Amino acid sequence: MSFSTLVAILASALACAAQTTVVVNGTASHNIPETLWGLMFEDISHSGDGGLYGELLQNRAFQEVTPGTVAALAAWTPVGGASIAVIADSTPLSSALPNALQIIVPDGVAGVGNMGFWGINVNASWTYNASFFFRFPDTLPSSDVTATASLVSASGGTVFASANVSLSPTADWTQVFTTLTPSASAPDTLNNFTVTFKDFSGTINTALFSLFPPTFMGQENGMRADIAQALLDLGPSFFRFPGGNNIEGNTIATRWQWNNTVGPLTSRPGREGTWSYINTDGLGLYEYLVWIELMGMQPIMAIWSGFSLGGQTVANSPDALAPYIEQARQQIEFVVGNTSTPGGALRASLGHPEPFTLNFVEVGNEDQFAPSTYLYRWPAFMNALQPLFPDIRFLATTFIFNPVLGPTPQSYDSHMYDTPDWFAKNSIMYDGFLRNGTTYFEGEYAAISVNPSDLFGTPANGRFTFPTMNGSVGEAAFMMGLERNADIVFAASYAPLLGHVTQNQWTPNLLAFDAGAVIKSTSYYVQQMFSLNRGDAYLPSTRADPSGTLFWSVVQQNAPPAFIIKLANTGADAANVTFQLPAAVKGAARLVQISGNPTDSNTPESPDKVVPVTSSVDAGQDMVVAAPGFSVSVVTVPIA
Ligand code: LX5
DSSP: OOHHHHHHHHHHHHHTSEEEEEEBOSSOSEEOOTTSBOEEOOSOTTSIIIIIBOOOOTTTTOTTOOTTSSGGGTTEEEETTOEEEEEEOSSOSOSSOOEEEEEEEOSSSEEEEEOBTTBOOOOTTOOEEEEEEEEOOSSOOSSOEEEEEEEEETTSOOEEEEEEEEEOSOSSOEEEEEEEOOSSOOSSSOEEEEEEEESOOEEEEEEEEEEEOOBGGGOTTOBBHHHHHHHHTTOOSEEEESOSHHHHOSSSTTSOOGGGGSSOGGGOOOEEOTTSSEEOOOSOHHHHHHHHHHTTOEEEEEEOOSBOTTSOBOOSSHHHHHHHHHHHHHHHHHHHOOTTSHHHHHHHHTTOOSOOOOOEEEESSOGGGSHHHHHHHHHHHHHHHTTTOTTOEEEEOSBTTBSOOSSOOSEEEEEEEEOHHHHHHGGGTTTTOOOSSOEEEEEEEEEOBSOGGGTTSOGGGTBOSSOOHHHHHHHHHHHHHHHHTTTTEEEEEESOOEEETTSOSSOOOSEEEOSSOEEEOHHHHHHHHHHTTOOSEEEOBSOOOTTSSEEEEEEEETTTTEEEEEEEEOSSSOEEEEEEOSSOBOSEEEEEEEEOOTTOOOOSSSTTSSOOEEEEEEOOSEEEEEEOSSEEEEEEEEBO
16 A cells, blocks of 8 residues: 555545534633642652662661561672671660661671662662661671672672771771762662671671662752652642551551651651551651752642551540640641741751741541541641641541531542543533632542452453553543633642552552663653643633543643643544634644553553654644544644
């Protein structure tokens, strides 16, 4: 078949594609809030430890493990005939870090190795900061002992970097530091960090190891650069943290506690996270806040609200609730208190005397799972905190107006996980909401399965492992509904944000990653297309049929002046949509379009299977947008 014949067929196919006309109103119905598009984060699927948080060593401080067990040695292996065990040190490094890794070193070169979080990325252009604490518990060596820190291939065959540090003969905990600059980059991430000893045989106790590559924007104790950059490329306005379920804890004792996450790492005990692994809390409240500022975002910070996932709930009495309300008050004071307050003074001592920005505080997470107790927990927290922090908007986390809470929440956080079809059909979800001053945060949403009767099931039953094109198009239709209702919906974030490709407690995730790569999903690109083209004001237009396959929104951008058209086609058939714009336009329009087969996903094997394509198209006041099947298009049309 000749090329010209093929073009002719395609042209006729598009020519006979469904024609739809949308009339766009020139008068904006509402502004697009600056906060509309942002990020939801919690430590799930190793998105924190082993993900965003820059630390490369897994189980670095033996937190929350049972000494003497194999499990306590997770990620650690002996090298060169050494024998290793986690012990409860008789002279602990700190009360927060009671455990140590005891190494019995035979003659010869021997020590210990760490596999990282399922691999270590060895990059020759990076200098790594390594450190650990040591002490000699028994006989002191007669002279300094040489320890060698190295980056080696897991097979042990290649040493990419090594550096010696001198250990003085002491029974007191002493921290040593060194840097490692690989002579070459490793071909893969199957690499270990090792610490070996030579000219020494005997017992040495070690603790709180650390290995950091260069972090995002050089933040101390900061974030993994490639993941943080991928998030920055979304142009996010806010960062919801630390959860999600992970703030709730499985028990009251294992809830997230801000004060256990600030100050020196030696004072951070870590905790049993809600997603079946230990959180080191190296990524603590201060690190979050500094990073959020570096990213140009603002926090939507959660406080623990008296309910834990396992069902334990603080009793309905002022005495019972008081310590938790006080802990929340101190958390907020740490963020915004002036330096004459204990919290503000602590923040200043860590290097940030200025209060951080904090406009939104979420009271708990998904308290729709404990509505009857939220009836007393919400007022208990609100009546105590709102008068102290009058400029902060507190968000309720039960279902909207169910139960009816007092004081009436100014805002609610609502979560949605469903099928692509549900999201398209429910793009009108907020259309009928009362405009009574209450505003809404769509704090978690994602198309997660094609099986409405078993949404949270397995991939065999329709659950997505990675976002799919039809899921992302459904989300886009839903997001257009959020734009249309952005007079009452002030923020929205896909969830979960990040998941390690082999360590998932939940799928799909917006970004998948492993030790060496970040995989941007189809939903990532849709989020990016909306966030980077959010506009300043919403222009009402002809209503789309929620049970149809075409969904659109038009916003106006002030600088440079432009109409921004968004069009989602959730059907298989291509379609042409003509947008009758309310003013003259000029020059060329920019089209950003993503399309693919409905089940297409970006995966570790094919990370760029579906990516947006940017092109230039003729601008016209009657702007025709050609939408392939299963596509999302964003067209920026300059206003004359
Ligand atoms: C969901 C909702 C995944 C999690 C919760 C978050 O994003 O932590 O807030 O968990 S769920 O559906 O099991 O409650």
